[in-house]
Amino acid sequence: MKYEKEIKQAFKVSIPVMMGYGVLGFAFGLLLVSFEYPWYLAPIMSLFIYAGALQFVAINFFNAKAGYVDIAIATWFINIRQSFYGLSLLKRFKKTGKLKPYLIFGLTDETYALLTTIKDDEQLKKRWYYFFLTAFNQSYWFTGATLGAIVGSNIKFNTAGLEFSLTALFVVLCIEQYKNLKNAVPFIIGGVASFLALCFVPSDKMLITSIIGSLILMFTFKRRVENE
Amino acid sequence: MSSYEIYIAIVIMAVVNYFTRVFPFLFFRKNDLPPYVVFIERFFPAVIMTILIVYSVKDVDFSLAPYGLKEAGGIVFTAVLHLTLKNYLISIFSGTIFYMALVQYL
Numbered sequence: 001m002k003y004e005k006e007i008k009q010a011f012k013v014s015i016p017v018m019m020g021y022g023v024l025g026f027a028f029g030l031l032l033v034s035f036e037y038p039w040y041l042a043p044i045m046s047l048f049i050y051a052g053a054l055q056f057v058a059i060n061f062f063n064a065k066a067g068y069v070d071i072a073i074a075t076w077f078i079n080i081r082q083s084f085y086g087l088s089l090l091k092r093f094k095k096t097g098k099l100k101p102y103l104i105f106g107l108t109d110e111t112y113a114l115l116t117t118i119k120d121d122e123q124l125k126k127r128w129y130y131f132f133l134t135a136f137n138q139s140y141w142f143t144g145a146t147l148g149a150i151v152g153s154n155i156k157f158n159t160a161g162l163e164f165s166l167t168a169l170f171v172v173l174c175i176e177q178y179k180n181l182k183n184a185v186p187f188i189i190g191g192v193a194s195f196l197a198l199c200f201v202p203s204d205k206m207l208i209t210s211i212i213g214s215l216i217l218m219f220t221f222k223r224r225v226e227n228e
Numbered sequence: 229m230s231s232y233e234i235y236i237a238i239v240i241m242a243v244v245n246y247f248t249r250v251f252p253f254l255f256f257r258k259n260d261l262p263p264y265v266v267f268i269e270r271f272f273p274a275v276i277m278t279i280l281i282v283y284s285v286k287d288v289d290f291s292l293a294p295y296g297l298k299e300a301g302g303i304v305f306t307a308v309l310h311l312t313l314k315n316y317l318i319s320i321f322s323g324t325i326f327y328m329a330l331v332q333y334l
Contacts, residue, residue: 164328165324175311177273181274211279
């Protein structure tokens with residue numbers, strides 16, 4: 001095989017992600033079909049969107065009949081952290097040629113973490129190694145999501161409360177953020193903005209209102225946010 | 229949403245999501261980031277995660293018994309588990325199963 005060494009190395013490095021993406025993807029597929037959406041939306045979304053938290057939130061968008069502009073803005077801010085991943089990869093991706101668009105497309109949290117923490121082996125053709133690593137990760141997410149959706153639409157069981165997997169996911173991500181920042185102010189701002197939006201705004205406008213409100217609060221209390 | 233609207237929504241999410249990932253490759257070099265961009269980058273992920281927790285329980289009616297206590301219980305359970313065991317898969321799955329048990333058996 002032409003790229004055997006690159007494939008082998010990429011596979012080895014990607015194994016920890018297999019477990020995570022397989023299981024989380026499965027939960028996503030299960031949740032999607034629990035609202036009676038067709039199973040094939042899971043592979044379609046995992047192929048073209050390929051973003052964990054966003055795909056979970058997308059189910060809420062479908063349920064709430066969210067407006068397109070709201071979806072676009074919410075998507076942007078949910079994934080804004082990804083806009084900064086590329087900065088530390090500008091150099092590494094420079095000589096990746098025609099593979100570059102896919103490498104950028106596949107920059108999820110986990111793929112980014114692997115690409116930036118794992119030492120490059122000088123013997124490897126790097127761009128192909130990056131490519132296979134990215135593709136392996138996406139294939140785990142794709143397979144998990146598709147299986148979850150197929151299993152969920154064929155085996156009926158009581159899924160009441162399954163939607164809490166989304167809440168639990170964000171609780172975990174929130175704690176991880178806190179470990180990085182060690183600063184409670186951004187969380188207080190997010191909490192206050194979303195609580196007020198929950199009380200005073202119709203529920204389909206709640207997310208977008210919270211995002212705009214918290215941006216205003218962040219810049220109003222910029223010093224507080226930065227200093228603590 | 230109708231299936232037509234769902235496909236449009238998927239296209240929008242796919243395009244915007246790709247845009248967020250391709251953004252730095254299009255616009256920036258590491259040293260000339262405007263300070264407000266750095267500020268948002270550093271602190272907004274924490275803000276949005278908090279918002280998304282509240283967003284994910286927005287359809288709960290807090291004025292009726294049990295007043296959102298099941299959701300609060302699930303959140304506390306998940307958080308405690310994650311702080312002690314530090315394994316995100318265990319936290320998410322046990323938290324979800326705990327909440328499903330509360331909803332289905334209480």
